Amino acid sequence: MASILEKRLKDGSRAYLVRFRTADGEERSKQFKRKREAEAYANLVEVDRRAGGLIDPRLGRITVGEWWDRWWPTVADLRPSTRARDAQYFRTHVRPAFGDTPLGKLDRTSIRKWVADLGSQSGSNLAPATIHKVVQVFNKLVTAAVEDRLIPHNPVAKIPLPKIEPQEMRFLTSDEVWKLADAIDPRYRAFVLVAGFGGLRLGELLGLRWENVYLEAQRIQVLETLVDVEAQIEFGPPKTRASLRPVPIPSFVVEALQALDSPEHSAYDLVFRSPKGQPIRPALFRRRFWTPAVRKAGLEPLRMHDLRHTAVSLWIADGAHPKQVAALAGHTSVSVVLDRYGHLYPSHHADLLERMERRRPSA
Secondary structure: OOEEEEEEOOOOOEEEEEEEEOOOOOEEEEEEOOHHHHHHHHHHHHHHHHHOOOOOHHHHHOEHHHHHHHHHHHOOOOOHHHHHHHHHHHHHHHHHHHOOOEHHHOOHHHHHHHHHHHHOOOOOOOOHHHHHHHHHHHHHHHHHHHHOOOOOOOOOOOOOOOOOOOOOOOOOOHHHHHHHHHHOOHHHHHHHHHHHHHOOOHHHHHOOEHHHEEOOOOEEEEOOEEEEEOOEEEEEOOOOHHHOEEEEOOHHHHHHHHHHOOOOOOOOOEOOEOOOOOEOOHHHHHHHHHHHHHHHHOOOOOOOHHHHHHHHHHHHHOOOOHHHHHHHHOOOOHHHHHHHHHHHOOOOHHHHHHHHHOOOOOO
Protein backbone atom coordinates (compact mmCIF):
# COMPACT_ATOMS: atom_id res chain seq x y z
CA MET A 1 0.00 0.00 0.00
CA ALA A 2 1.32 3.50 -0.86
CA SER A 3 2.20 5.75 2.08
CA ILE A 4 2.75 9.52 2.31
CA LEU A 5 5.59 10.95 4.37
CA GLU A 6 5.76 14.67 5.20
CA LYS A 7 9.26 16.20 4.93
CA ARG A 8 10.76 19.53 5.95
CA LEU A 9 13.09 20.91 3.26
CA LYS A 10 16.21 23.04 3.84
CA ASP A 11 14.39 26.24 2.88
CA GLY A 12 11.78 25.52 5.52
CA SER A 13 9.03 24.48 3.10
CA ARG A 14 7.19 21.19 3.27
CA ALA A 15 7.21 18.34 0.76
CA TYR A 16 5.30 15.09 0.59
CA LEU A 17 6.97 11.85 -0.35
CA VAL A 18 4.85 9.00 -1.75
CA ARG A 19 6.45 5.63 -1.05
CA PHE A 20 5.31 2.33 -2.59
CA ARG A 21 6.55 -1.05 -3.75
CA THR A 22 6.54 -2.26 -7.37
CA ALA A 23 5.15 -5.64 -8.44
CA ASP A 24 8.60 -7.20 -8.03
CA GLY A 25 8.89 -5.91 -4.45
CA GLU A 26 11.27 -3.00 -5.07
CA GLU A 27 10.64 0.16 -3.05
CA ARG A 28 10.03 3.35 -5.04
CA SER A 29 9.18 6.94 -4.15
CA LYS A 30 8.10 10.22 -5.70
CA GLN A 31 8.09 13.70 -4.13
CA PHE A 32 5.40 16.40 -4.43
CA LYS A 33 5.14 20.00 -3.19
CA ARG A 34 1.43 19.79 -2.37
CA LYS A 35 -0.24 17.20 -0.18
CA ARG A 36 -3.27 16.84 -2.46
CA GLU A 37 -0.99 16.01 -5.40
CA ALA A 38 0.75 13.36 -3.29
CA GLU A 39 -2.60 11.89 -2.25
CA ALA A 40 -3.83 11.82 -5.84
CA TYR A 41 -0.66 10.04 -6.97
CA ALA A 42 -0.89 7.55 -4.09
CA ASN A 43 -4.46 6.75 -5.11
CA LEU A 44 -3.35 6.16 -8.73
CA VAL A 45 -0.61 3.84 -7.52
CA GLU A 46 -3.15 1.81 -5.58
CA VAL A 47 -5.53 1.63 -8.56
CA ASP A 48 -2.70 0.52 -10.85
CA ARG A 49 -1.53 -2.05 -8.33
CA ARG A 50 -5.00 -3.61 -8.03
CA ALA A 51 -5.46 -3.63 -11.81
CA GLY A 52 -2.02 -5.12 -12.33
CA GLY A 53 -0.90 -2.05 -14.26
CA LEU A 54 1.88 -0.70 -12.09
CA ILE A 55 4.84 -0.05 -14.42
CA ASP A 56 8.45 0.36 -13.36
CA PRO A 57 9.55 3.61 -15.10
CA ARG A 58 13.08 2.31 -15.53
CA LEU A 59 11.88 -0.38 -17.94
CA GLY A 60 10.89 2.33 -20.40
CA ARG A 61 14.56 3.26 -20.76
CA ILE A 62 15.09 0.25 -23.02
CA THR A 63 15.58 1.61 -26.53
CA VAL A 64 13.45 0.68 -29.52
CA GLY A 65 16.44 -1.05 -31.11
CA GLU A 66 17.24 -3.05 -27.98
CA TRP A 67 13.62 -4.12 -27.62
CA TRP A 68 13.49 -5.23 -31.28
CA ASP A 69 16.57 -7.40 -30.77
CA ARG A 70 14.87 -9.07 -27.79
CA TRP A 71 11.34 -9.32 -29.23
CA TRP A 72 11.88 -10.19 -32.91
CA PRO A 73 13.39 -13.67 -32.31
CA THR A 74 10.23 -14.59 -30.37
CA VAL A 75 7.89 -13.90 -33.32
CA ALA A 76 7.09 -17.29 -34.81
CA ASP A 77 3.78 -16.96 -36.69
CA LEU A 78 4.99 -15.37 -39.94
CA ARG A 79 5.57 -16.79 -43.39
CA PRO A 80 9.25 -16.64 -44.45
CA SER A 81 8.58 -13.94 -47.05
CA THR A 82 6.60 -11.83 -44.57
CA ARG A 83 9.29 -12.23 -41.92
CA ALA A 84 12.00 -11.09 -44.32
CA ARG A 85 9.88 -8.14 -45.47
CA ASP A 86 9.09 -6.97 -41.92
CA ALA A 87 12.73 -7.23 -40.84
CA GLN A 88 13.75 -5.17 -43.85
CA TYR A 89 11.12 -2.52 -43.07
CA PHE A 90 12.39 -2.18 -39.50
CA ARG A 91 16.03 -2.12 -40.56
CA THR A 92 15.46 0.46 -43.30
CA HIS A 93 12.79 2.77 -41.89
CA VAL A 94 12.17 2.29 -38.15
CA ARG A 95 15.63 1.73 -36.68
CA PRO A 96 17.26 4.80 -38.32
CA ALA A 97 14.52 7.04 -36.90
CA PHE A 98 13.81 5.52 -33.48
CA GLY A 99 16.40 2.82 -32.82
CA ASP A 100 18.18 4.85 -30.09
CA THR A 101 14.97 6.27 -28.59
CA PRO A 102 13.90 4.82 -25.21
CA LEU A 103 10.47 3.20 -25.38
CA GLY A 104 9.22 5.54 -22.65
CA LYS A 105 10.26 8.60 -24.69
CA LEU A 106 8.28 7.77 -27.83
CA ASP A 107 5.74 10.50 -28.55
CA ARG A 108 2.95 10.77 -31.09
CA THR A 109 4.13 14.09 -32.55
CA SER A 110 7.50 12.63 -33.56
CA ILE A 111 5.82 9.52 -34.91
CA ARG A 112 3.34 11.55 -37.00
CA LYS A 113 6.20 13.56 -38.49
CA TRP A 114 8.07 10.34 -39.28
CA VAL A 115 5.01 8.95 -41.07
CA ALA A 116 4.73 12.16 -43.10
CA ASP A 117 8.42 11.93 -44.04
CA LEU A 118 7.99 8.33 -45.18
CA GLY A 119 5.63 9.53 -47.90
CA SER A 120 7.35 12.77 -48.87
CA GLN A 121 9.56 13.15 -51.91
CA SER A 122 12.30 14.62 -49.73
CA GLY A 123 12.02 11.57 -47.46
CA SER A 124 11.55 7.92 -48.33
CA ASN A 125 8.77 8.62 -50.86
CA LEU A 126 7.02 5.35 -50.04
CA ALA A 127 3.64 4.40 -51.44
CA PRO A 128 0.74 4.61 -48.94
CA ALA A 129 0.32 0.83 -48.90
CA THR A 130 4.00 0.40 -47.97
CA ILE A 131 3.74 3.05 -45.25
CA HIS A 132 0.85 1.09 -43.72
CA LYS A 133 3.02 -2.05 -43.59
CA VAL A 134 6.01 -0.21 -42.09
CA VAL A 135 3.88 1.37 -39.34
CA GLN A 136 2.21 -1.99 -38.73
CA VAL A 137 5.62 -3.51 -37.91
CA PHE A 138 6.41 -0.61 -35.53
CA ASN A 139 2.97 -0.91 -33.92
CA LYS A 140 3.40 -4.65 -33.28
CA LEU A 141 6.80 -3.99 -31.68
CA VAL A 142 5.48 -1.34 -29.28
CA THR A 143 2.30 -3.31 -28.54
CA ALA A 144 4.53 -6.15 -27.37
CA ALA A 145 6.36 -3.70 -25.08
CA VAL A 146 3.03 -2.71 -23.51
CA GLU A 147 2.05 -6.36 -23.09
CA ASP A 148 5.39 -7.01 -21.34
CA ARG A 149 4.69 -4.01 -19.05
CA LEU A 150 7.70 -2.01 -20.19
CA ILE A 151 5.54 1.05 -20.93
CA PRO A 152 1.93 1.87 -19.99
CA HIS A 153 0.53 2.67 -23.45
CA ASN A 154 1.32 2.45 -27.17
CA PRO A 155 1.90 5.84 -28.87
CA VAL A 156 2.03 4.21 -32.31
CA ALA A 157 -1.53 2.90 -32.10
CA LYS A 158 -4.10 4.68 -34.29
CA ILE A 159 -1.54 7.05 -35.80
CA PRO A 160 -3.14 8.75 -38.85
CA LEU A 161 -1.93 7.09 -42.06
CA PRO A 162 -2.20 8.12 -45.73
CA LYS A 163 -5.19 6.83 -47.63
CA ILE A 164 -4.55 3.84 -49.88
CA GLU A 165 -6.02 4.48 -53.30
CA PRO A 166 -7.11 1.28 -55.06
CA GLN A 167 -4.52 0.30 -57.63
CA GLU A 168 -6.00 0.12 -61.09
CA MET A 169 -5.89 -3.43 -62.40
CA ARG A 170 -4.77 -4.25 -65.91
CA PHE A 171 -6.81 -6.75 -67.92
CA LEU A 172 -5.58 -8.20 -71.18
CA THR A 173 -7.79 -9.59 -73.90
CA SER A 174 -7.33 -13.24 -74.79
CA ASP A 175 -5.64 -12.13 -78.04
CA GLU A 176 -3.14 -10.06 -76.02
CA VAL A 177 -2.37 -13.06 -73.81
CA TRP A 178 -1.58 -15.08 -76.95
CA LYS A 179 0.52 -12.21 -78.28
CA LEU A 180 2.59 -12.18 -75.09
CA ALA A 181 2.92 -15.98 -75.14
CA ASP A 182 4.33 -15.77 -78.66
CA ALA A 183 6.73 -12.95 -77.69
CA ILE A 184 8.35 -14.62 -74.68
CA ASP A 185 11.13 -17.20 -74.79
CA PRO A 186 9.51 -20.48 -76.00
CA ARG A 187 10.53 -22.19 -72.77
CA TYR A 188 8.07 -19.93 -70.92
CA ARG A 189 5.20 -19.85 -73.41
CA ALA A 190 3.21 -22.23 -71.19
CA PHE A 191 4.00 -20.01 -68.18
CA VAL A 192 2.11 -17.13 -69.81
CA LEU A 193 -0.84 -19.32 -70.83
CA VAL A 194 -1.21 -21.00 -67.42
CA ALA A 195 -1.11 -17.58 -65.73
CA GLY A 196 -3.38 -15.84 -68.24
CA PHE A 197 -6.05 -18.55 -68.39
CA GLY A 198 -5.51 -20.39 -65.07
CA GLY A 199 -5.03 -17.42 -62.73
CA LEU A 200 -2.24 -18.87 -60.59
CA ARG A 201 -0.20 -16.51 -58.43
CA LEU A 202 3.47 -16.07 -59.34
CA GLY A 203 4.72 -18.18 -56.41
CA GLU A 204 2.20 -20.90 -57.27
CA LEU A 205 3.41 -20.97 -60.88
CA LEU A 206 7.07 -21.15 -59.89
CA GLY A 207 6.36 -23.82 -57.25
CA LEU A 208 4.28 -26.02 -59.58
CA ARG A 209 5.59 -29.59 -59.94
CA TRP A 210 4.73 -32.16 -62.61
CA GLU A 211 3.16 -34.45 -60.01
CA ASN A 212 0.45 -31.82 -59.55
CA VAL A 213 -0.29 -31.39 -63.28
CA TYR A 214 -2.96 -33.74 -64.61
CA LEU A 215 -2.88 -33.28 -68.37
CA GLU A 216 -5.51 -35.89 -69.26
CA ALA A 217 -7.91 -34.51 -66.67
CA GLN A 218 -7.10 -30.92 -67.78
CA ARG A 219 -6.41 -29.89 -64.20
CA ILE A 220 -3.68 -28.35 -62.07
CA GLN A 221 -3.63 -28.93 -58.32
CA VAL A 222 -2.19 -25.97 -56.38
CA LEU A 223 -0.39 -27.33 -53.32
CA GLU A 224 2.89 -25.46 -53.10
CA THR A 225 4.39 -22.02 -53.61
CA LEU A 226 7.91 -20.69 -54.14
CA VAL A 227 9.27 -17.63 -52.34
CA ASP A 228 12.62 -15.90 -52.75
CA VAL A 229 13.61 -14.78 -49.24
CA GLU A 230 16.76 -12.68 -49.14
CA ALA A 231 18.30 -14.54 -52.09
CA GLN A 232 17.26 -17.91 -50.61
CA ILE A 233 14.67 -20.01 -52.47
CA GLU A 234 12.12 -21.64 -50.17
CA PHE A 235 9.04 -23.79 -50.81
CA GLY A 236 5.95 -23.92 -48.66
CA PRO A 237 2.16 -24.09 -48.65
CA PRO A 238 0.15 -21.34 -50.41
CA LYS A 239 -0.77 -18.18 -48.52
CA THR A 240 -4.23 -19.34 -47.34
CA ARG A 241 -6.16 -22.59 -46.96
CA ALA A 242 -8.44 -21.46 -49.80
CA SER A 243 -5.38 -21.34 -52.05
CA LEU A 244 -5.14 -25.15 -51.92
CA ARG A 245 -7.35 -25.80 -54.92
CA PRO A 246 -7.84 -27.56 -58.26
CA VAL A 247 -7.69 -25.30 -61.32
CA PRO A 248 -9.17 -26.47 -64.65
CA ILE A 249 -7.17 -25.62 -67.76
CA PRO A 250 -8.42 -25.56 -71.38
CA SER A 251 -7.02 -27.92 -73.99
CA PHE A 252 -4.75 -25.31 -75.57
CA VAL A 253 -3.01 -24.78 -72.20
CA VAL A 254 -2.65 -28.57 -71.90
CA GLU A 255 -0.98 -28.61 -75.32
CA ALA A 256 1.49 -25.91 -74.25
CA LEU A 257 2.38 -27.91 -71.13
CA GLN A 258 2.75 -31.11 -73.16
CA ALA A 259 5.38 -29.33 -75.25
CA LEU A 260 7.40 -28.88 -72.04
CA ASP A 261 6.91 -32.43 -70.74
CA SER A 262 9.67 -34.94 -71.20
CA PRO A 263 10.38 -38.54 -70.11
CA GLU A 264 13.49 -37.16 -68.43
CA HIS A 265 11.39 -35.21 -65.94
CA SER A 266 10.59 -36.79 -62.60
CA ALA A 267 7.19 -36.20 -61.01
CA TYR A 268 8.87 -34.01 -58.38
CA ASP A 269 10.56 -31.71 -60.93
CA LEU A 270 9.37 -28.13 -61.27
CA VAL A 271 7.37 -27.36 -64.39
CA PHE A 272 8.97 -23.96 -64.88
CA ARG A 273 12.71 -23.83 -64.33
CA SER A 274 15.62 -21.59 -65.18
CA PRO A 275 17.64 -22.29 -68.35
CA LYS A 276 20.06 -24.19 -66.09
CA GLY A 277 17.27 -26.31 -64.63
CA GLN A 278 17.16 -24.51 -61.28
CA PRO A 279 14.19 -22.90 -59.48
CA ILE A 280 13.36 -19.54 -61.00
CA ARG A 281 14.22 -16.38 -59.09
CA PRO A 282 11.35 -13.92 -59.72
CA ALA A 283 13.53 -10.78 -60.02
CA LEU A 284 15.94 -12.43 -62.45
CA PHE A 285 13.09 -13.91 -64.53
CA ARG A 286 11.40 -10.51 -64.70
CA ARG A 287 14.56 -8.84 -65.93
CA ARG A 288 15.73 -11.49 -68.41
CA PHE A 289 12.48 -12.80 -69.88
CA TRP A 290 9.33 -11.00 -68.76
CA THR A 291 10.20 -7.35 -69.41
CA PRO A 292 11.71 -7.97 -72.89
CA ALA A 293 8.64 -10.01 -73.89
CA VAL A 294 6.21 -7.35 -72.67
CA ARG A 295 8.13 -4.73 -74.60
CA LYS A 296 8.22 -6.89 -77.74
CA ALA A 297 4.46 -7.50 -77.53
CA GLY A 298 3.78 -3.78 -77.09
CA LEU A 299 1.97 -4.28 -73.78
CA GLU A 300 3.98 -2.03 -71.45
CA PRO A 301 3.50 -1.50 -68.56
CA LEU A 302 2.43 -4.96 -67.42
CA ARG A 303 3.09 -6.79 -64.15
CA MET A 304 3.16 -10.56 -63.94
CA HIS A 305 0.29 -10.37 -61.43
CA ASP A 306 -1.83 -8.70 -64.13
CA LEU A 307 -2.10 -12.09 -65.84
CA ARG A 308 -3.94 -13.34 -62.75
CA HIS A 309 -6.35 -10.39 -63.00
CA THR A 310 -6.73 -11.18 -66.70
CA ALA A 311 -7.70 -14.79 -66.01
CA VAL A 312 -10.38 -13.65 -63.56
CA SER A 313 -11.77 -11.14 -66.06
CA LEU A 314 -11.95 -13.85 -68.74
CA TRP A 315 -13.75 -16.24 -66.38
CA ILE A 316 -16.30 -13.54 -65.59
CA ALA A 317 -16.74 -12.74 -69.29
CA ASP A 318 -17.43 -16.45 -69.87
CA GLY A 319 -20.18 -16.44 -67.25
CA ALA A 320 -18.44 -17.64 -64.08
CA HIS A 321 -20.39 -16.98 -60.86
CA PRO A 322 -18.60 -15.02 -58.07
CA LYS A 323 -18.50 -18.15 -55.88
CA GLN A 324 -16.92 -20.09 -58.73
CA VAL A 325 -14.36 -17.34 -59.32
CA ALA A 326 -13.44 -17.32 -55.61
CA ALA A 327 -12.84 -21.08 -55.72
CA LEU A 328 -10.78 -20.93 -58.93
CA ALA A 329 -8.65 -17.98 -57.79
CA GLY A 330 -8.15 -19.27 -54.25
CA HIS A 331 -9.81 -16.29 -52.56
CA THR A 332 -11.06 -16.73 -49.01
CA SER A 333 -14.57 -15.41 -49.72
CA VAL A 334 -16.95 -14.23 -52.42
CA SER A 335 -16.81 -10.72 -50.95
CA VAL A 336 -13.15 -10.45 -52.01
CA VAL A 337 -14.15 -11.23 -55.60
CA LEU A 338 -17.00 -8.73 -55.58
CA ASP A 339 -14.83 -6.00 -54.02
CA ARG A 340 -12.08 -6.41 -56.62
CA TYR A 341 -13.93 -7.55 -59.71
CA GLY A 342 -17.59 -6.68 -59.12
CA HIS A 343 -17.48 -3.94 -61.76
CA LEU A 344 -16.75 -6.58 -64.41
CA TYR A 345 -20.06 -8.32 -63.92
CA PRO A 346 -22.76 -7.18 -66.36
CA SER A 347 -25.54 -5.02 -65.01
CA HIS A 348 -28.98 -6.60 -64.96
CA HIS A 349 -30.82 -3.46 -63.91
CA ALA A 350 -32.82 -3.27 -67.16
CA ASP A 351 -34.04 -6.86 -66.81
CA LEU A 352 -34.94 -6.26 -63.16
CA LEU A 353 -36.87 -3.09 -64.01
CA GLU A 354 -38.83 -4.93 -66.67
CA ARG A 355 -39.85 -7.61 -64.15
CA MET A 356 -40.74 -4.97 -61.56
CA GLU A 357 -43.08 -3.29 -64.02
CA ARG A 358 -45.16 -6.45 -64.02
CA ARG A 359 -46.14 -5.68 -60.43
CA ARG A 360 -48.63 -3.07 -61.66
CA PRO A 361 -52.12 -4.08 -60.50
CA SER A 362 -54.21 -5.63 -63.28
CA ALA A 363 -57.23 -3.45 -62.37
